[in-house]
Amino acid sequence: MSISVLYGRDISKDFTMEFNFATGRIGKPGAAWDGNFSLPSDSVLKDSGQIPENVVAATGISTDLDQRVLHSMGKSSPEILAAKHGIFGQIVGGVLYPDAGSLESSVRMLLESGLKVIPYGGGSSVNGSLMPxxxxxxxxxxxxNFSSVSIGKNFVRAGAGVTGSDLEAALWKAGYTCGNFPESFRYSTVGGWVATGAVGQESNQYGGIREIAISISLLTSSGRIEDINVPSQSAGTTALDISLGSAGGTGIITDVTLKTFRIPRRRYYHSYFFRSFEDGLRVLQESEKFPTVARLSDETETEFAIRANSADTVQKLFRSYLDIRGVGNGAILIVVNNEEPWRMGMSGSVYAGGIPARMWERDRYLRPGLANLLWKAGYIPDTLETAANWEYLPGLYRDVKESFYEMKKEHGFNGVIMAHISHLYRSGACIYFTFVISTEFKQEMETLDAVRDGIIKAFIRNHGAITHHHGMGALFRPYLDSHHLDLMKLVRDPMYGGV
Structure with missing residues (x-):
């Protein structure tokens, strides 16, 4: 039995140029793979028992093996790589597909039968929270099935299972947006946004989900908690407070109320080239205000963007222009701004028009499609992100890159790493690292674990967050200090069945 575990299969873009450039920089691939988890006859799945037949009959739980496997993993690289190697840990005993009328009674029956639960949204989690x-x-x-969308005056009430794309489609018809556009926009759900503390690509204007979400409805083992829908309050801790970034550990989020904003009448696109990534960092740090989107890529990611998105002739002409201006090997800053052109000074930069920013916006939700191709060709793509204050970001960036290439020498893998700055704050920013590695098949899991561990430890020693917007699941929890781990345990609901 084979079960497809990759996502992005629905993306039809031709990634030939991106793929060729990336693989040319990385080198020899590892073992090719079809993207499927192949279940051998002597099952390697760890099944802890059986759900009582009366519970299955009363709740309509599905015990189909493929659904159980898919609901026991997210889309993190460690989870996907384990599936490539035919290794799978515990799997859920079944999948419940409740609606608003059946959820509470079904969950009550599960708990009375000694079962635990894990909430599941779009399955795009990369923090390990779906592993039982x-x-x-x-x-x-x-x-x-929690897919309702009810639009009010400057707010919207959405079911936890509504995807980002479906929510925005409904809002745009009414002339609104909620402003949260994560890269997983097409797959992730409103409930998942809260559970991970998601931050979308236009957070400079709208804020992250912490700023956009107003209230939630949360089903816990002791009952339902309904936050009231008010603009603000000071009445103690709310269900929203404890659930942000909890990775589903506080209960089942059923509905979320979010702020809405009028859709922009116009968008303006700009791009600037700096001599170096750190030159661009200094300019962003000194800015008094930020555009809707600002994405500063380092030299490697800039090279990737130019090579991947330009035909040879256009690329050569563009490169010649940049060389003449002294920024041919520099870093690109993409700017998108709503309502008015971006007029802040970009000292030391070369203006390069709006086309690079428009191309970025065109492709901004398509990266899973490229990752899909890389996985199948024998490469291991991954991303890790953090946030730090401005004074620490240059050192953090250098430390991560140096650590990566030191590990490359030590472990003997092929690979490349690149980074970009996004999600800007008065005190600092998020920095997002993308890396792709390849090595011998038998070394893949050990190598990926070592690289991830080295990068996260570099975040921590340079005063960075463990994660900026991916949520505190099992893959990140080992890096928490004991005091914050104790705090998480205080709000974790006993019905949560994750690792």
Whole structure:
């Protein structure tokens, strides 16, 4: 039995130029793969038991093996790589697809039967929160039937299972947006945004989900908590407060109320080239205000963007122009701004028009398609992100890059790493690292673990966050200090069945 575990299969863009450039920089691939988890006859799945038949009959739980496997993993690289190697840990015993009328009674029956639950949104999690723990039977609660969208005056109430693209489609018809556009926009859900503390690409204007979400409805083992829908309050801790970034550990989010904003009448596109990534960093740090989108790529990511998005003749002409202006090997800053052109001074930069920014916007949700191709060709793509204050960002950036290439020598893998700055704040910014590696098949899992560990430890020693917007699941929790781990345990609901 084979189960496809990659996503991005629905993306039709031709990634030939991007793929050729990336693989040319990385070198020899590892073992090719079809993207499927192949289940051998002597199953390697760890199944902790059986859900009682009366519970299955009463709740309509699906026990189909393919659905159980898919609901027991997210889309993090460690989880996908384990599937490539035919290794799978505990899987959920079944999948529940409740609606608003059946959720509470079904969950009550599960808990009374000694079962635990894991909420499931779009399955795009990269923090390890969908992996069930050992020693108990767990049911995945798929929220796809919580799909209602009710638009109010400058707010919207959305079911936790509504995807970003479906939410925005409904809002745009009414002339609104909620302003949250993560890269996983086509797959991630409103409930998942809260659970991960998501931050979309236009957060400079709208804020992240912490600023956009107003209230939630949360089902816990002791009952339902309904936050009131008011602009602001000072009445103690809310369900929203404890659920942001919790990776589903506080209960089942069923509905979310979000702020809405009038859709922009116009968008303006700009791009600037700096001699170096750190020159661009200094300019952003000194800015008094920020555009809707500002994305500063380092030299490697800039090279990738130019090579991947330009035909040879156009690329040569553009490169010649940049060389003449002294920024041919520099860093690009993409700017998109709503309502008015961006007029802030970009000292030391060369203006390069709006086309690069428009091309970025055109392709901004398509990266999973390229990752899909890389996985199948034998490469391992991954991303890790953090946030730090401005004074620490240059050192953090250098430390991560140096650590990566030191690990490359030590472990003998092929690979490349690149970075960009996004999500700007008065005190600092998010920096997002993308790396692709390849090595011998038998070394792949050990190598990926070592690289991820080295990068996250570089974040921590340079005063960075463990993660800026991916949520505190099992893959990141080992890096928490004991005090914050104790704090997480205080709000974790006993019905949560994740690792």
């Amino acid at each position: 723990g050992a020693g108990h039977e767990t049911v995945s609660v798929d929220m796809k």
